[in-house]
Amino acid sequence: MSATLIDGKAFAATVREKVAAHVARLKSDHGITPGLAVVLVGEDPASQVYVRSKGRQTVEAGMNSYEHKLDAGTSEADLLGLIDRLNNDPDVHGILVQLPLPKHLDEGLVTNAIDPAKDVDGFHISNVGLLGTGQKSMVPCTPLGCLMMLRAHHGDLSGMEAVVIGRSNIVGKPMAQLLLGDSCTVTIAHSRTRDLPGVVRRADIVVAAVGRPQMVQGDWIRPGATVIDVGINRIDAPEKGVNEDGSVRTRLVGDCDFESCAAVAGAITPVPGGVGPMTIACLLANTVTACCRAAGLPEPEGLTA
Numbered sequence: 414m415s416a417t418l419i420d421g422k423a424f425a426a427t428v429r430e431k432v433a434a435h436v437a438r439l440k441s442d443h444g445i446t447p448g449l450a451v452v453l454v455g456e457d458p459a460s461q462v463y464v465r466s467k468g469r470q471t472v473e474a475g476m477n478s479y480e481h482k483l484d485a486g487t488s489e490a491d492l493l494g495l496i497d498r499l500n501n502d503p504d505v506h507g508i509l510v511q512l513p514l515p516k517h518l519d520e521g522l523v524t525n526a527i528d529p530a531k532d533v534d535g536f537h538i539s540n541v542g543l544l545g546t547g548q549k550s551m552v553p554c555t556p557l558g559c560l561m562m563l564r565a566h567h568g569d570l571s572g573m574e575a576v577v578i579g580r581s582n583i584v585g586k587p588m589a590q591l592l593l594g595d596s597c598t599v600t601i602a603h604s605r606t607r608d609l610p611g612v613v614r615r616a617d618i619v620v621a622a623v624g625r626p627q628m629v630q631g632d633w634i635r636p637g638a639t640v641i642d643v644g645i646n647r648i649d650a651p652e653k654g655v656n657e658d659g660s661v662r663t664r665l666v667g668d669c670d671f672e673s674c675a676a677v678a679g680a681i682t683p684v685p686g687g688v689g690p691m692t693i694a695c696l697l698a699n700t701v702t703a704c705c706r707a708a709g710l711p712e713p714e715g716l717t718a
C-alpha cells in the first residue's frame with residue numbers, strides 16, 4: 414500500500430472533542446444542554462447498532478439523548494404525532510428518524526414533518542433547497558464528514574476534479590453539492606453511466622457511495638487521487654470461521670476494493686474506521702449547531718460546511 418490512510422475514527426474523535434468543548438460552554442455560560450432525539454421504528458439489527466452508538470456518543474459529548482423505539486407496526490399518524498411533540502419540545506434541538514422505515518410508512522412525508530431547524534440529518538426539502546442554493550442549512554452528516562476529511566487532507570479543494578459515484582438523496586447528491594460549493598469540478602456517476610472506470614480515472618477526488626461491495630478497482634483510480642469510501646457492506650467471511658449457530662461469520666467492506674485502490678491512490682479512507690465514525694460525529698456537530706441557532710448564539714467554528 415502506498416496511499417496515506419485517512420483515519421476517520423481518529424478524526425471523528427477530534428470532532429467529538431470540539432463538540433464536547435462547545436457543549437460544556439453552552440452549559441456553563443448559558444445553562445443550555447443540547448438534546449438529540451433519535452426515533453427508531455422496527456427492529457432492524459444494523460439500525461439498532463447505529464442508534465445505540467449514536468445515543469452513547471451523544472451522552473459522552475455531554476448532551477441529552479432521547480431514544481424513541483416504536484414497534485414495526487406503528488401507524489403513520491402515531492409517528493407523525495411523536496414528531497410533532499418533538500418539534501414542540503424546547504429541550505430537543507435535533508431530531509433523527511432512522512432510515513429505512515418499514516414499507517407502510519412514507520419516508521418523504523415523515524422526513525418533511527420534522528422542523529427544518531431540528532433536521533440534523535439535513536433531509537428536509539427546505540434544507541435540501543438551502544444547500545442547493547448555497548445558503549446556510551443543516552448539512553447531511555455523511556457528506557459533511559467526507560467534506561471535513563477532504564478539507565483537512567487537501568486544504569483548498571477549488572479546481573479539483575471530483576467524481577461522486579451514486580446519486581442518492583442522502584449521500585451522492587448532497588456530496589456533489591458540497592464539492593461544488595468548494596469549487597470542485599463535479600461529475601455524478603450512477604448505474605446508467607457509460608464507461609464508469611473511464612469517468613473515475615479523471616478524478617482527483619473519488620467518493621464512492623454505491624452499496625456494491627468492493628466494486629471500484631485500483632485500475633480505475635488515477636495515481637495519487639484521494640478515495641473516500643462511503644460504502645458499508647457486510648459480506649461473508651468464511652476465513653473467520655462460523656458462529657455458534659453454525660452461520661458463517663461476516664465482515665464489513667466498502668464500495669472500493671481497498672487493496673488495489675490503496676496501491677494507486679494518494680490517500681484513502683478505510684472501512685470500517687473511515688466515513689462511518691465521521692457520520693456520527695457530524696450528527697453531534699449538527700445538534701450543537703442547531704442548538705446554537707435556536708438560542709441565537711454563535712455557532713461552533715469548523716463544524717459546519
Ligand SMILES: NC(=O)C1=CN([C@@H]2O[C@H](COP(=O)(O)OP(=O)(O)OC[C@H]3O[C@@H](n4cnc5c(N)ncnc54)[C@H](OP(=O)(O)O)[C@@H]3O)[C@@H](O)[C@H]2O)C=CC1
Pocket residue numbers: 555578579580581582583584585602603604605606609622623624625643644645646668688689692
Ligand atoms: N458511512 C456511512 O455513514 C453511510 C454509508 N452508507 C453506505 O453508502 C452506500 C450508498 O448508500 P446510499 O446512497 O443510501 O445508496 P442507494 O442505494 O440509495 O444509492 C446507490 C447509488 O449507487 C448507484 N449505483 C448502483 N449500482 C451501480 C453501478 N453498478 N455502477 C454505478 N452506480 C451504481 C445507484 O444508481 P441509480 O440511481 O442509477 O440506481 C444509486 O445512485 C451503501 O453501501 C450504504 O450502506 C449510506 C449512508 C451512510
Ligand SMILES: Nc1nc(=O)c2c([nH]1)NC[C@@H]1CN(c3ccc(C(=O)N[C@@H](CCC(=O)O)C(=O)O)cc3)C=[N+]21
Pocket residue numbers: 462463509510511512513534554555645665684685686687688689690692693
Ligand atoms: N436518518 C438516518 N440518518 C443516518 O445517518 C443513517 C440512517 N438514517 N440510516 C442508516 C445510515 C447508515 N449510517 C451509518 C452510521 C455510522 C456507521 C458507522 O459508524 N460504521 C462503523 C462500523 C460499524 C459496524 O461495525 O457495523 C465504521 O464504518 O467504522 C455506519 C453507517 C447512518 N445512517
